[in-house]
Amino acid sequence: MSKTIILSNRLPLQINITKEKLQVTPSVGGLATGLKSFHREGDSIWIGWSGLTEEEIPVNLKAEIKVRAREDACITVSFTAEEMDGFYYGFSNRSIWPLFHYFTEYTEWESWQWEMYKKVNQKYADSVIEHYEEGDKIWVHDYQLLLVPNMIREQRPNATIGFFNHIPFPSYEVFRTMPWREEILNGMLGADLIGFHTYDYERHFLSSVRRILRRPVEFNEVTLANRVVKVDSFPMGIDYEKFEQTALKHHEISEDQETELQQRLNFHRKKSPDSQLILSIDRLDYTKGIANRIRAFEYFLEKYPEYIGKVRLVMLAVPSRSDVPQYQLLKKEIDELVGRINGKFATVSWIPIWYFFRSMPFENLIDLYTSCNIALLTPIRDGMNLVAKEYIATRTNQTGVLILSEMAGASHEMNEALIINPNNFEQIADAILQAIKMPKEEQIRRNTLLQKRLKRYNVVRWATDFMKALDKTKENQPSFKAI
Ligand code: ADP
Numbered sequence: 001m002s003k004t005i006i007l008s009n010r011l012p013l014q015i016n017i018t019k020e021k022l023q024v025t026p027s028v029g030g031l032a033t034g035l036k037s038f039h040r041e042g043d044s045i046w047i048g049w050s051g052l053t054e055e056e057i058p059v060n061l062k063a064e065i066k067v068r069a070r071e072d073a074c075i076t077v078s079f080t081a082e083e084m085d086g087f088y089y090g091f092s093n094r095s096i097w098p099l100f101h102y103f104t105e106y107t108e109w110e111s112w113q114w115e116m117y118k119k120v121n122q123k124y125a126d127s128v129i130e131h132y133e134e135g136d137k138i139w140v141h142d143y144q145l146l147l148v149p150n151m152i153r154e155q156r157p158n159a160t161i162g163f164f165n166h167i168p169f170p171s172y173e174v175f176r177t178m179p180w181r182e183e184i185l186n187g188m189l190g191a192d193l194i195g196f197h198t199y200d201y202e203r204h205f206l207s208s209v210r211r212i213l214r215r216p217v218e219f220n221e222v223t224l225a226n227r228v229v230k231v232d233s234f235p236m237g238i239d240y241e242k243f244e245q246t247a248l249k250h251h252e253i254s255e256d257q258e259t260e261l262q263q264r265l266n267f268h269r270k271k272s273p274d275s276q277l278i279l280s281i282d283r284l285d286y287t288k289g290i291a292n293r294i295r296a297f298e299y300f301l302e303k304y305p306e307y308i309g310k311v312r313l314v315m316l317a318v319p320s321r322s323d324v325p326q327y328q329l330l331k332k333e334i335d336e337l338v339g340r341i342n343g344k345f346a347t348v349s350w351i352p353i354w355y356f357f358r359s360m361p362f363e364n365l366i367d368l369y370t371s372c373n374i375a376l377l378t379p380i381r382d383g384m385n386l387v388a389k390e391y392i393a394t395r396t397n398q399t400g401v402l403i404l405s406e407m408a409g410a411s412h413e414m415n416e417a418l419i420i421n422p423n424n425f426e427q428i429a430d431a432i433l434q435a436i437k438m439p440k441e442e443q444i445r446r447n448t449l450l451q452k453r454l455k456r457y458n459v460v461r462w463a464t465d466f467m468k469a470l471d472k473t474k475e476n477q478p479s480f481k482a483i
């Protein structure tokens with residue numbers, strides 16, 4: 001029976017070794033959290049990196065890791081520390097990530113990192129070939145693996161290959177600065193179908209193909225010598241039911257007793273009806289606009305001092321890519337900002353910013369989502385931002401206000417949120433005030449519409465739509481028809 005081979009850099013499970021024992025935790029990030037619901041439901045295997053380098057895995061645990069991954073229908077590919085350095089900490093996260101998010105001043109162009117990127121992409125492609133059987137469908141994900149579709153195509157010319165990019169695709173004027181731009185575009189064009197979260201990313205990609213490769217582009221199709229590549233937008237959804245159901249269970253438990261988080265924050269809805277918690281959750285990443293958010297919150301307290309002592313910002317930042325210098329600098333900047341603002345405004349009984357720099361179990365995440373009546377998400381650029389969707393899915397009584405940056409892909413589908421420009425502190429401060437004062441009926445009206453949409457376009461629907469479009473594209477390929 002044919003299967004789907006999912007390929008991404010990171011697997012949905014992260015393996016660590018403590019005292020010679022395996023520890024398995026779920027991976028953080030939109031790709032892994034979103035796609036695993038589709039993976040669980042279908043007949044698929046998922047190939048990716050376990051999170052450890054070859055040097056970090058003791059010989060006696062190598063087999064155990066493979067077996068453990070297999071339990072979740074995953075196959076691990078391992079890399080040396082040097083490969084990871086050039087491929088992951090290097091070209092993926094010091095070149096492509098900043099470039100595709102318009103942080104051009106952060107981009108580095110190192111030939112050795114590019115060479116490692118090619119080498120590791122080839123390893124991934126070879127691993128797919130090893131597990132591929134005639135009739136399988138291959139679905140490659142994200143910016144770490146842009147060359148893989150064509151590498152597979154070279155070895156299996158008739159394979160059905162889909163590619164989905166989880167981050168923005170920048171405009172031609174930005175993309176053209178990439179030294180290896182032709183190779184990147186040709187790598188992606190190895191797929192039959194290329195998907196993006198939004199129409200704008202799709203349009204930018206097609207414009208780069210036309211202007212850099214001089215390939216004919218008609219509507220949303222690129223014509224190659226013997227194939228046509230279709231490009232389309234598929235906004236990724238969430239596992240709505242999982243978030244909704246867990247939130248409902250959570251409410252049952254916490255209706256009369258305080259959760260751990262509420263105790264720690266000295267907060268309970270019934271006890272303190274006047275006080276407000278504003279939530280933000282992100283990986284600690286410069287694209288997420290965390291520093292802007294803190295400064296905008298400071299500005300809010302200055303502009304509306306009557307809320308000092310009444311409103312708190314609860315900020316969860318999950319450690320990410322900490323070997324990349326920009327992430328270390330950001331961590332320092334945020335620590336200093338939080339310290340300065342807490343020092344400036346705190347009273348004996350109130351601290352304005354509660355800052356957690358760590359990962360949290362799923363239940364605590366739900367606790368945060370359900371305890372905070374406002375979510376403030378201010379990315380400078382974000383492919384989608386699933387946290388925005390998860391927050392709305394957990395608001396089971398339909399109250400709560402989402403303030404969301406217009407730079408997040410999610411804002412295109414979430415018009416009922418308060419949409420802000422993350423660089424406009426005046427607008428953010430006023431949106432916080434509007435959120436605090438928003439009547440319950442209005443909150444319910446907005447969230448009902450949002451929830452209806454998110455429920456319908458959930459992650460399984462997203463994946464199914466993509467796979468159906470992939471089948472259709474394949475059926476219409478001239479080379480496929482000739483077989
Ligand atoms: P990105 O993919 O850039 O990290 P998204 O907002 O799209 O941003 O996705 C982040 C995902 O990571 C969400 O699905 C969120 O639930 C998950 N997540 C965030 N923080 C944690 C955490 N502490 N533990 C587990 N999952 C988390």
Ligand code: G6P
Nearest residue numbers: 010028029030031142166167321
């Ligand atoms: C974003 C990317 C994913 C990545 C995730 C976490 O969601 O689109 O590809 O897995 O961030 O980043 P990390 O570098 O830890 O895999």
